[in-house]
Amino acid sequence: MLLRQGYHALGIAAVLEATKIPKGSFYHHFESKEDFGLKVIDLYMEGVHAGLDQCLQDKSLPPLLRVRRFFEATEEKYRTEGYLGCLLGGLGQELSGINDAFRRKVEHCFSEIARRITGCLREAVKRGDLPKKTDPQKMAELLVNCWEGAALRTRMRRDPAPLRDMLDFYFRSAST
Amino acid sequence: MLLRQGYHALGIAAVLEATKIPKGSFYHHFESKEDFGLKVIDLYMEGVHAGLDQCLQDKSLPPLLRVRRFFEATEEKYRTEGYLGCLLGGLGQELSGINDAFRRKVEHCFSEIARRITGCLREAVKRGDLPKKTDPQKMAELLVNCWEGAALRTRMRRDPAPLRDMLDFYFRSAST
DNA sequence: TACGAATTAGACCGATTGGTCTAATCCTGC
């Protein structure tokens, strides 16, 4: 609901109605709507890290392909949600101008994802799958950022093409 | 104000206070808050198109460099605003899930920007600055999308580095 | 079984929101 409607457009009442949870319970477990939103991000990130675990540690694949598989799996997840893009991008854009807790949290999530991808790219450089002069960290940040842009466009168009085109371009370019 | 606070967090009252315009005037000129927001996007796009006019038609520069100059000028504009990213990305993310008028409008703006850049890239292919096999439209869409992602990250970090790294990567990769 | 803590339940609240309304005022063309 937070992904589809965004933070402000999603009322607590709608969450309670959808989950059949009374207001007393909600405010017993969550300090506030902000606390709720931040914890939804935590939950979202559990899924992201599970996906990273699964893909990036698959030693049967070369490291570069592992990274690609992660994003392809993410695209598949987007599909099941109706191509609404990424929750981090959505909440980050909406709230980072008025709420530093969200801004920091989202930035931290991005940098964590990039950090894990950096490791895989470093391995790819070592194997010679990426040019020796490649800066793994910069390339990982770049991938995450461009992915988010493609995800935004996907949200506008309800169409996965921007995600695919972006991955094609990135992996073709990175390895030369 | 829309860029910093987003659509929902920005109240009409705050706009009226900041501009010293009474509510009667506002609702005489705008049908609703939605109408207001859509017209702010129109105004924003006037600036974007002015920038495109200025950069993309500068025949003293090779076409690829003209495109790059446009984005560098855009980065400079972001700087004056405190690195809050792009209004299209902000409103697009926040509203596209609940308001089709905004979703279509923002998507239209993106595709218009990409369309104009496509022309410049086509010229670059013709001159041999880009490989013959390059698909100018795909490359233009890609550039716009990745730019938006970098702009989002810039908003999270209040730092222009993601924009610069993205441009560096794109123009280095595109021309090979 | 009994007792205290955790949780549920939802009526209720003040604040704020986008939007309306009517009267006053301004501006323009005759």
Next chain:
DNA sequence: GCAGGATTAGACCAATCGGTCTAATTCGTA
């Protein structure tokens, strides 16, 4: 200079929001 539409002015409104409160109930443990 006057007639009449355009615009200004801001008090006002219903609806909705996040959040509080207290009483009832459930749960875990001794």
